[in-house]
Amino acid sequence: MRTRRFLSVFFVLVLVLQLLAVSALADDSGLKEVEDPDIQARAALLVDVNTDTVLYDKNMEEEMYPASLTKIMTALLVLEAVDRGELSMDTEITAPESAFDGLDSAGSTANIKAGEILTVEELLTCMLVVSANETCNILAETLCGSVDAFVDRMNQRAQELGCQNTHFVNATGLHDPQHYTSAWDLYLITKEALTHEDFLTICDMRQPVIPATNLSAERTLHTTNSLLDGWRALGYRYKYAHGVKTGSTSDAGHCLVSTAEKGELHLVSVVLGAEKVSLPTGGSDIKSFSETRRLFEWGFDNFSYQTILTAEEMLASMPVTLSEIESVALHSVEDIVVLMPDILSAEDLTRTIRFRSKSVEAPVSAGDQLAEVELSYNGTVYATVPLAALADVEASRSLVLKAQIRAFFDRTIVKVICVIVLALIVFLVGWKLT
Secondary structure, three states, X not given: OHHHHHHHHHHHHHHHHHHHHHHXXXXXXXXXXXXXXXXXXXEEEEEEOOOOEEEEEEOOOOOEOOHHHHHHHHHHHHHHHHHOOOOOOOOEEEOOHHHHOOOOOOOOOOOOOOOOEXXXXXXXXXXXXXXXXXXXXXXXXXXXXXXXHHHHHHHHHHHHOOOOOOEOOOOOOOOOOOOEEOHHHHHHHHHHHOOOXXXXXXXXXXXXXXXXXXXXXXXXXXXXXXXXXXXXXXXXOOOOEEEXXXXXXXXXXXXXXXEEEEOOEEEEEEEEEEOEEEOOOOOEEEHHHXXXXXXXXXXXXXXXEEEEEOOOOOOEEEEEEOOOOOEEEEEOOOOEEEEEEOOOOHHHXXXXXXXXXXXXXXXXXXXXXXXXXXXXXXXXXXXEEEEEEOOOEOOOHHHHHHXXXXXXXXXXXXXXXXXXHHHHHHHHHHHHHO
16 A cells, blocks of 8 residues: 555656656757847837848837937938038038027027028038037028928938838927837938948037137037037946937937947947936936947847858759769858857758759759758848859750750640651551551
8 A cells, every 4th residue: 555655656756857847848948049138218229230130129110209310311411412512511501590490499509590601511510419400400491492391302311211110390300299210210311321421420529619600609519429428428438339319308208329330340229218217326327328338238249240151061962964963062152151149150050941943954054053041040040042053064965865855755746746647657557458
């Protein structure tokens, strides 16, 4: 009796241990994953600008209020006009009275006055360094005759860049329920703006000086971007950061687009709808700055370019017909380098080969693309690469001739003719015998 009880308890324990082991295996899948930085903002995005690889995404396509990040598009249109020769950076512009209509007196300004004369470069500097609202309208009227016409051009350009969640109603970013964009769309606009050398040069200025004008003494501007300079707020400086633009309203929260370069990586960060948080020790934390810095550090610490495929690797072979050689080796025509998490290596990637056909007819030339390989990990595709023949494969004349003869007699019309001829022969033979 005791023995039976002991065995019953023993088998129950074994069953429990097995269930625990299975549960442990289910929880530990063995997958390698980068720890989520959990950025504290309504939306956030981190992209490698060289490859458009998204490293981090939080609500990147959700419509958000951009505040003064709008000025990235405004500056882009001005710089494109400079490229077309419609303006030059040293073109002098007189600020019209109408450019100040509707501007919030408490909004960002460089204290430009109606009738004051500044160059395009000086106006862009005031716009991008201290977010001066009046400069947007001054340049908009200069380019398009009116702010409304300029806004129409902003929306048109957004569509041209592939923005699908963007609609502008002004050139400044002052709040309007119908004035919105998304983190991804802001990336697309910023990426295009970065193709203009003057854009980042101006965005990177910490304390530029605007020379005296006809209505103002010399001005020293201090950037609103605390990643670049600590004049407005201490504790946010980040040595790898460059530009780009700050923005904040009560509806939009604190927003920041920035770029940073370290080693081979060139990252663009977009943080929208961050908060300004009071600290227990006193002071405050403007999350648009601290979270952007944390996002950059996370990106640089966890991602790098890696060679995942070399041209020397023979990945597959493909059967060859019409040749004495039965198959041809396939390889990538070049080394494949991609951006991916440091915790992964080429050996971790799954290689899925897709052939374009079951076999290929000779002759085959080296470099002919006959298949492709997909390299992925846990559903994320890191590259899809064409595979090409490694060497030439000549056709066999005898095999080609046999194939041509076989193909000739496989034709329906030929088969019909052969049947008719055979029937005639049978008829004639039968007629002769009777």
